[in-house]
Amino acid sequence: MAEVKKYKVTEPYLDLSCGLGEAPFWEKDTNTLRFVDIVKKKLHFVDLAAGPSSHKQWDLDFSIGTTADIADNDKEFIFGGKHGYGIMNRETGESRQLVAMWNEEERKEDGGGKPGKGKTREVRMRSNDGAVDAAGRYWVGTMNDPLVVAGNITDEGVLFRLNPDLTITREKSSVKIPNGTSWTLDNKHMYFTDSPSGCITKYPYDISSGTADWSQGETYFQCPFEGGVPDGHAQDEEGFFWVAIFGAGRVVRVDLKxxxxxxxxxxxxxxxxxxxCGTKLYITSAEEEDPETYPWSKKYGGAVFEVDVGVRGAPLNKFRMGSKP
Incomplete structure (x- = not known):
């Protein structure tokens, strides 16, 4: 086994105290870092050439879990939000819903569902993580919203796929906390993380139809850290993954094996x-869940960190919107 290369970060790039910082995204054309705070309903931007002092934030009326750029559209980006997919103007913050995720039945009052909270399934759910495949389809995973159900993750989440013609499909159900989603560089396999499982699973993928063979999954990465689970990840130009280990204070680089x-x-x-962002990783975090047990972790919980790892990220795909909303 090759020696594991070590990095240590002791100070944050941005000390923001996010409730749940997520979805760091490089707007390459403007060299801007974009990320969200799901819990506090904020959207953050940093001009990387100008540095941390350029940070600005927008207060939102709803949570956003994930964002992606749109092909041939420099003014707007697409997002997975509280109730569905939406479009936001990156200059003004004006937004509109594009496609609702939940059907009419799921918008009806149902007595609070299994947790006994939240009048409808739509209210109990929210978007979490997501990614765009090489054909321009935007995959977004949904989960119980802890702010609504008080941490009782009992309803099943769904992994949705938004197609360029704005049709939406439910690709995978029975997920709990959907996170890192990506594809091999040859697009023959898809990686998907359901964090409570403790692993990233690899599935055969048909790029022409946008479907994964969920019956043929094999474990690609099993988290080796006690108390930690794989969260979001980023792929580099060599096809390796940099995986956030929630609960263990680490990001690990994982090879093709x-x-x-x-x-x-x-x-x-x-x-x-x-x-x-280039050869640098920008790493989001959440506030410490158990500050009494882990007092060392409280100070920088919710901060954003920066580290140069000497390898570039794989190019990010853009959503290819074939019909206008």
Whole structure:
């Protein structure tokens, strides 16, 4: 086994105290870092050339879990939000819903569902993580909204796929906390993380139809850290993955065989997602869930961290909207 390369980060790039920082995304054309705070309903931007002092944030009326750029559209981006897919103007913050995720039946009052909270399934759910495949389809995973159900993750989440013609399909159900989603560089396999499982699973993928063979999944990466689970991940140009280990204060680089070849140690436990901007990783985190047990983790919980790892990220796909909303 090759020696594991070590990185150690002791200070944040941005000390923001996010409730749940997520979805770091590089707007390459403007060299801007975009990320969200799901819990506090905020959208953040940083001009990377200008540095942390350029940080600005928008207060939102709803939560956003994931964002992606749109092909041939420099003014707007697409997002997975509280109730569905939406479009937002990156200059003004004006937004509109594009496609609802939940059907009419799921918008009816049902007595609060299994947790006994939230009048409808739509109210109890929210978007979490997502990614765009090479054909321009936007995959977004949904889960119980802890702010509504008080942490009782009992309803099943759904992994949705939004097609360029704006039709929406439910590709996978029975998920709990959907996270890192990506594809091999040859697009023959799809990776998907359901965090409570403790692993990233690899599935055969048909890029022409946009379907994964869910019956043929095999474990690609099993989290080796006690108390930690894989959260979001970023793929580099070599096809390796940089995986956030929520609960263990680390991001690890995983090779094509699923073995850890590099490790970034961070000064807080609840690490959520890395994202590439050039050769630098920008890493989001959440507030410490158990500050009495882990007092060392509280100070920088919710901060954003920066580390140069010397390898570039794989190019990010853009949603190819074939029909206008």
């Amino acid at each position: 699923g073995e850890v070849v590099a490790e970034i140690e961070l000064p807080t436990r609840c690490i959520t997602c890395p994202g590439f």
